[in-house]
Amino acid sequence: MQDQFEPLPLIRIVLVATSHPGNIGAVARAMKNMGLHDLVLVNPNQFPSYEASARASGAADILDQARVVSTLAEALADCHQVIGASARLRKVAWPQLSSREVGEFAVRAADVGRVALVFGREDSGLTNEELDQCDKLGHIASNPTYSSLNLAAAVQVFAYECRMACGAVVPQSEGYRYQPATHADMEGFYVHLEQALLQVNYLDPNKHERFMRRMRRLFNRAQPDSKEIAILRGMLTAVIKASNPQ
Structure with missing residues (x-):
């Protein structure tokens, strides 16, 4: 009999530039409470640390297995779907999910590959550049007059929704099965697309940031x-060669 919680090991928690090591420990505890195990830290201010271990309580194994990387791209390279935690409004709206929708989406997406839930700095969240690397944004409904959640509390809410969603998993049909593009695949494509559009003078080199964000939204x-x-990148290579004859 298939384990209904089988998707959970494929859901990764990514913490970006965490300031307080105690929060890392509290996040580990929240993860273990809900059956998540994959923790990646991007440039934490301090780790490992006694405070992190103390706050983790019985979740020391999560900290022991946690990976520390220097860039968000490295943390996401093997992921197929990326959801960033953010309440920030942007000029180019990203698909935004409620915490319940995040859980349901993450569990469904884990059927075909690894999913990352990305959390930013305690005081300022994720930057625009970091949000650009997310396919969707997740939002926790809260009191609008006091909406700031502690980092571990935010992780707990999303992790809880992922666990609850496991009870409603619908098996994927036996139709077309495919290998989804990874985050690294998509980032390589966006670089290639920008290069090709600049090569044919479609983009203004100084004013194309918003355009590329729209392209990310489209292809995500x-x-x-x-x-x-691979087909799209082959087309882009042909465009670059045709516009720059030897």
């Missing part, structure tokens, strides 16, 4: 698979 919504990304 389409969720191309790895073969489709």
Whole structure:
């Protein structure tokens, strides 16, 4: 009989530039409470630390297995879907999910690959550049006059929703099965796309940030698979060669 919580090990918690080591320990405890195990830390201010271990209580194994990396791209390279935790409004709206929708989406997406839930700095969250690396944004409904949640509390809410969603997993049909493009695949494609559009003078080199964000939103919504990304990159290579004859 299939374990209904089988998707949970494929859901990764990513913490970016965490200031207080105690929060890392509290996050580890929240993860273990809900059956999540994969923790990646991007440039934490201090780790490992006694305070983190003390706050983790019985979740020392989560800290022992945690990976520390220097960039968000490295933390996400093998992920197929990325959800950033943010309440920030942006000029180019990103698909935004409630915490319940995040849990449901993450569990469904884990059927085909690894999913990352990304949390930013305690005081300022994720930067625009970091949000650009997310496919969707997750939002926790809270008191609008006091909406700031402690980092571990935010992780606890999302982790809880992931666990609850496991009871409603619908098995994927036996139709078309594909290898979804990883985060690294998509980032490589976006760099290639920007290069090609600059090569043919479609983009203003000084004013194309918002355009590229729209392109990210478009292709993230389409969720191309790895073969489709390879085809698109082959097309871009042909465009670059045709516009720069030897």
